[in-house]
Amino acid sequence: MNTLEALNTRRSVRAYKPDAVPAEALDKILEAGTYAPTGMGRQSPIIVAITDKEVRDRLSALNAKIMGADTDPFYGAPVVLVVLARKDIPTHVYDGSLVMGNLMNAAHELGLASCWIHRAKEEFELPEGHELLATLGLDADDYEGIGHCILGYADGDEPAPKPRKEDYVYRIA
Template sequence: MKESLNNLLTRRAVRKYKSDMVPQDVLDRILKAGTYAPSGMGKQSAIIIAITDRSVRDKLAKINAKVAGKDKDPFYGAPVVIVVLADSSIPTYVEDGALVLGNLLNAAHAEGFGSCWVHRAKQEFETPFGQELLSSLGIEGKYVGIGHCILGYADEDPAPAPRKENYIYKI
């Protein structure tokens, strides 16, 4: 089986991480893979914010947990949180951001790291903290949070869930 297909079939959502930081060169390769995701009409509406600063990561986690109505860390202890936002003035912004997240998740697995998609980025970046964070980076426009790719060294080896019946139909 081709290596890329094997990576797609063996990637799992990891929900338990070691505290060790992802090496910068690996993180850079994963981020670059995100920039090569397909986008509607080639508009590249998505942007990527890589967060390794623990205080910023923890503040986002607190906001995310509040939105979810939970007390636990929604980022499962992952040391890296990659936020994908997209320009909502482009009709395919949600799809564009989702494809970027897919590339990030698969690139992380190909590099030997655990990852998981975490929701509620939209609500985080509607808060004053989220807006201030974007402003501090010089990001202006109609950017909407699409999701997070959390990543790090996995501290678990999740088993694949069984595939549901009637997943595929052929005509």
Template sequence: MNTLEALETRRSCRAYTSEPVAPELIDQIIRAGTYAPTGMGRQSPIIVAITNKEVRDRLSRINARVMDSEDDPFYGAPAVLVVLARKDVGTHVYDGSLVMGNMLNAAHELGLGSCWIHRAKEEFETPEGRAILEGLGIDADAYEGIGNCIVGHASEPAPEAAPRKTDYAYHID
């Protein structure tokens, strides 16, 4: 699969098997994230890979509470790759978003399902979320949650792409 084909065929996955993702695949996805462009090459984002079911489930509950729900916002995906970025870097949200995009596309390239789950900012502003970061030696005050890249083996085929809108791009020749 070439890059353009991967970009055109990747879809958000919202149904996963319970099969764990091989650690080497997680590492490849993370590596793709580390090669995302960042403002002035500052590399403000960090990635926290969560494959421990207990911690994954705890983060899921925090995320669900943020949106006032009891459902699993991670759709059963066994791995969550959390992207955070340094708040003191002006481009941190953009930098983290590019990391998320690279990881979503890499997961697809590797035959895995993935989806961007929001509310990472709110998750890591809670005492529980802050404790997860601080347990890893990460200064919770210095970082803002950008997104949760959930990853796993899709339990159903990806849907077809919606037609692209006609006014997506404008040209000035």
């Protein structure tokens, strides 16, 4: 699959098998995330890779609570990659968003499904989020949650693409 094909065929998946993601594939996806463009090359984002089921489930419950639901907002995905970025860098939200894109596109290239799940900002403003980052030696006050990239094998067919809207692109020639 070439880059343009990957970009045109990746879809957000919302049903996952419990099967583990091979470590080699996960390492490649994480590496792709580290090569996302960042403002002035400052590399403000960090990626927290969660494969521990207990931690994943605690984070899922916290995310669901913020959302006001009692379902799994991670749709059963066995891997959650949390992207955060340094608040003191003016481009941190954009930088983290580009990391999210790289993670999802790399996953697709490797035959894995993914989806961007929101509410990372709110999670890491709470004491539970602070505690999780503290276990990694990070000060949560320095970071803003950008998003969760959930990964795994799709449980069923990937969704069909929605038609592109007609007024997506405007040209000035």
